[in-house]
Amino acid sequence: MNFPILSTLIFLPLISSFFIFLSKDIKNNNSAVYISLFSSLATFLLSLFVWYSLDPTSSDFQFLEEKNWINNFIKFKLGVDGISILFIVLTTLITPICIISCINSVKVRVKEFLIAILILETFMIGVFCSLDLVVFYIFFEAGLIPMFLIIGVWGGPRRVYSAFKFFLFTLLGSVLMLVAIIAIYWITGTTDVTEIYKIQIPSDYQNLLWLAFFSSFAVKMPMWPVHTWLPDAHVEAPTAGSVILAAILLKMAGYGFLRFSIPMFPLASEYFMPLIYTLSIIAIIYTSLVALMQEDMKKLIAYSSVAHMGYVTLGIFTFTKQGIEGSIFQMISHGLISAALFLCVGVVYDRLHSRMISTYGGLVNHLPKYSFLFIVFALAGLGLPGTSGFLGEFLVLTGAFQKNYLVSMLATFGVVLGAAYMLWLTKRVIFGNTNNNEIKNLKDINNLEALMLITLAILVILFGFYPSPLMDTLNISVNNLINNYEIAIRANGLN
């Protein structure tokens, strides 16, 4: 394949954002919306094509692109395998949904908003495609700029605080990763990920390097105790911003663990396994309890995201096939469900401008379609069998069970808590008495909103019953990951 399909995928949104920049400001800015919708759908189709033509029987990186970039020092290297393609498709799927959602919710500076979203999409796809540490770092960090602006310009009342917290937390975590990346270059002589996989990094260095990468991924994930930026950012961000944040940005860290931490530092990953388990369990139980007490819907979903990410880290570090596949599945499914839940909040927020649970109640009598969809996503969020939420958690718990009874037992307890806060949220928002007279006059969801939510609902249920499109793609790459890990562990006489 000579055509640079991945570069096209990455830079298509960027180029179209340039056209939006040039487009004239006519009354309703429709041209900007059409251009961005068109380009993001084109990107989505292109990513589906990549997924379709990806050979699922090979664990190698495919669609490789390589170009000398920084004089014989760093190559601009791109490639995808079974794991990354899923995240790419998730990104390209969520972006058009965000663009549709902003037709209703963003009223000021629409053009700039769309430019920010498209530039962010470029960086996000870049993160999942890059096979070079420096390229990865650049995409990983560059995403901060548009997200900072999205929160800060279009956000709620405390947006400045949240935007700064988001930016500085993430940056602080990442600079240590930059030190580690450069250190890896001087230790191994390359920053090409596929080359580093072949070389064993000396075990003296592994722990420190692992910690440096961990500092970045833990903030981004976010893991307890550095998760505090997430609720703030979610609450203040506009709907589309929350959706992207929850659905994709958080996944970068999980992807980072799979792509970098485990294969490059297997010994350190093994060594730090108890740390990850502890933090994950605290995240699952503690943030679930915190979520129970929230009065703000977005904050509740934000805390539930932290808890769900706890399952992800737990699953990844079980180093079992079920655990890792479950984590990836959980990330994809959480990407869909949390996106949908934030959209649901956005729908009522656009009408009543309140995110407080107490404002609502009895929606089921006045907004039946909306309530139905909300319940579907809430049930998926608590992991009801038949939705994608169930499979991910189930696989992670199965994986964890093989490694450590106590951990899996505590994690299972988190599932119960998850059900508690989700059901209670549904009860208070959807059912109950209508206390607020304004609710009686609310209109049910319009076609655009229905389009977004139904698309996501279909996917959530489809993957709940028929996960094999995802699992088949993952299979070989995950096997390969685990094999390499076990070889490295055995070679060093551990285990």
Place this chain on the structure above:
Amino acid sequence: MINNLNILLPEIFLTLSIFSLLMIGVFLKNSFNLIFNLSSIIIIITTAIIFNRPNIEEKIFLESFTRDVFSNFFKILILISSLFVLNTSKNYIIDKNLDKFEYPIIILLSILGMFFMVSSNDIIVFYLGLELQSLSLYILASIDRDNLKSSESGIKYFILSALSSGLLLYGCSLLYGFSGSTNFDLIANELNKENIGAVFAMVFILVGLAFKISAVPFHMWTPDVYEGAPTSITSYFAVVPKVAGLAVLIKFMVIPFSNILSEWQTIIIFISIASMILGAVAAISQKNIKRLLAYSSIGHIGYALAGVATGNISGYQSAIVYISIYVIMNIGIFSCLYLLKKDGEYKENISDLSGASKKHPLLAISFLIILFSLAGIPPLGGFFAKFYVFSAVLEQQMYTLAIIGLLTTVISAFYYLKIIKIIYFDDSVITFDAVKNKKAQASILISCSILLTFFLYPSILNKLVVSLFIN
């Protein structure tokens, strides 16, 4: 002999032009415009002359003056940045009634001084160049002589700088005493670690140089002078003398002090860390944008010095790349300042930018690009500058320096974000009009597009810089 003088052609041309410009200024009334334009042309011609020189290393006048790729590179950098600084500030100079014909001439004189600094291969030539440059800068700092702040900053700069020049001269004399020569190459052969006197001399010289590039703890003059001097002079201060100072610093490390590098390195590591921390922390509470840029420039010099502190070629190269990108960013941001004008007054407070993104979207986006680049966020040019420096630092396994440096970038990101916050997030309180200033706008455009597209070909500067150290 004629052949030898050929080597000195750029300097001779510059000197003669300065004399003729002075004559024009004396005999023609209201000649500011003419002299200003002529000096731009002179700068361009001098650049062309340097471009056309062969890049062979040659030394003349008893080996006290070198012409090599290293000095040529820095001369061109000095000339181009001065050209930008001069031309973007023309409207400002006229608005502020600074349009005296001496203004461009003194700038040319300081350029001449810097030429001798970067070309010197002898401490006496070096010192004379440095003094010519400093004297011109004293005058420039106080050029707005009816303004209290400007005169104050001129006097302050003069007193402190004279002190540091004195220390530097003392160091030079010690160096002569302990090595028996004033020539860099001969000094390099004479010095070794047992020579305590030479270490003393080195410290004094370093103090003098650190003062000129405003590195901590010799930075005290910087915020006051930056704030007090007219913006057109501040932008000159922020860019050109730093380039020359860094060039000389690297030159001292490469030639005369190459044998006592480890002593020299310890001090530079300290200065670098101190500058990075102070630049990051002290800028946070600033309200005046020029003062903020003063602290930011202190921080940036700290990063460049981190590259120098490695004491090897790749470190020096990274520092030179860093300073080049720093020049691009600073030219851009100072050009932005020339556009903040209301009723003939130029705005200098950060709060004046409040909500500027609504009324002036293009200006706001330029600020955004340059500030994120100054903060070193990828994929902008400023990130690559930091990347090269820290990869050189980590090559020498100086982990502490790298980690402190990168943590200070997070702190400094805070105040750059604060400006962005004021421009983008705050309510609009428009205190300035959109000024038409073609030259400043063009230089903003150039600076932003370089920073934005730098990632396409990030090794372009490295390729240039690699050739500087072949000898």
